[in-house]
Amino acid sequence: MIYLDAAATVPVRREVLEAMWPYLTGDFGNPSSHHEVGDRARDGLEGARADVAGVLGCRPSEVTFTSGGTEADNLAVKGIALARRAADPRRTRVAVSAVEHPAVLESARSLARLHGFAVDLVPVDAQGRVTPEALAAVVGPGTAVASVMYANNEVGTVQPVGELAAVARAAGVPLHTDAVQAAGWLPLGVRSLGVDALSVSGHKLGAPKGVGALFAAGRIAVEPLVHGGGQERGLRSGTENVAGAVALATALRLAEAERTTAAARLSLLRDGFISRVLELVPDATLTGHPTERLPGSASFCFPRVSGESVLLELERRGVVCSSGSACAAGSSEPSHVLTAMGIASDVAQTAVRFTLPASVTAEDLDRAAAALADACAAVAGIARR
Numbered sequence: 001m002i003y004l005d006a007a008a009t010v011p012v013r014r015e016v017l018e019a020m021w022p023y024l025t026g027d028f029g030n031p032s033s034h035h036e037v038g039d040r041a042r043d044g045l046e047g048a049r050a051d052v053a054g055v056l057g058c059r060p061s062e063v064t065f066t067s068g069g070t071e072a073d074n075l076a077v078k079g080i081a082l083a084r085r086a087a088d089p090r091r092t093r094v095a096v097s098a099v100e101h102p103a104v105l106e107s108a109r110s111l112a113r114l115h116g117f118a119v120d121l122v123p124v125d126a127q128g129r130v131t132p133e134a135l136a137a138v139v140g141p142g143t144a145v146a147s148v149m150y151a152n153n154e155v156g157t158v159q160p161v162g163e164l165a166a167v168a169r170a171a172g173v174p175l176h177t178d179a180v181q182a183a184g185w186l187p188l189g190v191r192s193l194g195v196d197a198l199s200v201s202g203h204k205l206g207a208p209k210g211v212g213a214l215f216a217a218g219r220i221a222v223e224p225l226v227h228g229g230g231q232e233r234g235l236r237s238g239t240e241n242v243a244g245a246v247a248l249a250t251a252l253r254l255a256e257a258e259r260t261t262a263a264a265r266l267s268l269l270r271d272g273f274i275s276r277v278l279e280l281v282p283d284a285t286l287t288g289h290p291t292e293r294l295p296g297s298a299s300f301c302f303p304r305v306s307g308e309s310v311l312l313e314l315e316r317r318g319v320v321c322s323s324g325s326a327c328a329a330g331s332s333e334p335s336h337v338l339t340a341m342g343i344a345s346d347v348a349q350t351a352v353r354f355t356l357p358a359s360v361t362a363e364d365l366d367r368a369a370a371a372l373a374d375a376c377a378a379v380a381g382i383a384r385r
Helices: 014-024 036-056 069-087 102-115 132-136 161-170 242-280 307-316 336-340 362-384
Strands: 063-066 093-097 118-122 143-147 175-178 197-201 212-216 285-287 297-301 351-355
Touching: 014 036, 014 242, 036 063, 036 242, 063 069, 063 242, 069 093, 069 102, 069 143, 069 175, 069 197, 069 212, 093 102, 102 118, 102 175, 132 161, 161 175, 212 242, 242 297, 242 362, 307 351, 307 362
Parallel strands: 093 118, 093 143, 143 175, 175 197
Antiparallel strands: 063 212, 197 212, 285 297, 297 351
16 A cells, blocks of 8 residues: 555654653653652653754743644634733734634634634635735734644645744734644744744654644733643643653654655655656646645646545555545535635545655655556546446
């Protein structure tokens, strides 16, 4: 099997398993307990927090562990919006890009539905990018928070986050970025990016599912969404997942150490794969920005061919990929990302996404491109009958 769905998840790294194992066995304590067993767990938790902060370039106190990227996005968008409106009732709007992950879009819609916020969608261009001008046209004195993802999970387009952060800062609006797909492939230094909040997820990096983290600048107030014993400095109550935090920190640290070399290697393989697909399947169109894209992301539309049928044919040939976000799997609706980019709904439903793991080889991609050409031909042949 050739696995080309790394944007959905990747295997847990052996180094990560080894790092978290002690906290599943001998150092099993509750980090809130005031005894030796709890102290060892607390030391592991705070060491993990310091490691994450080291990669992000922030203070450990600005890192909150969560159950994943979705919770981190929810805490950022809802928590910042609610806190800022509490401080200034005039801040009744949230701005999010039209191509955000559902974790951000649904958080914004929840604020509208339950708390009376207005949601401003920031448009993107045909390549999926938010321009500084587009963001500037939306944010203003009434905006409580803005959220624009660092890199798109469906088409791989990388946003000019630094420029967008400058626009938001000039308007007095905190900017959150969902960096779940960017982590391990793009620089995450929050000071250089200029963002006020940033989300990451463990299972995209080689940690287990069920752990993530949110950076929120110390100067930014955040209203907690989960109440209880006041863990995570009151921002996220509940006994902490120490083993998960250690796993996330280990995976993030390893990915950052390998990032420059791995990204350069994967970018070359990705470009070769894209060229080969466009050669073998002349009707294929690449979606997303042609150059400002994640190293391992290659997404296409195949007009007049069912994307889901192509996926089935690819799997029969030993290639596993997806039609878009794993979080929207099973939906019969066209991708909101593609339609926001101006792609017609019927064409959007022909989309196939290939996201390359770090372990992929040129031979794997040659075989996958050939399998894709065969799959498209098979589906087209069925459609003509």
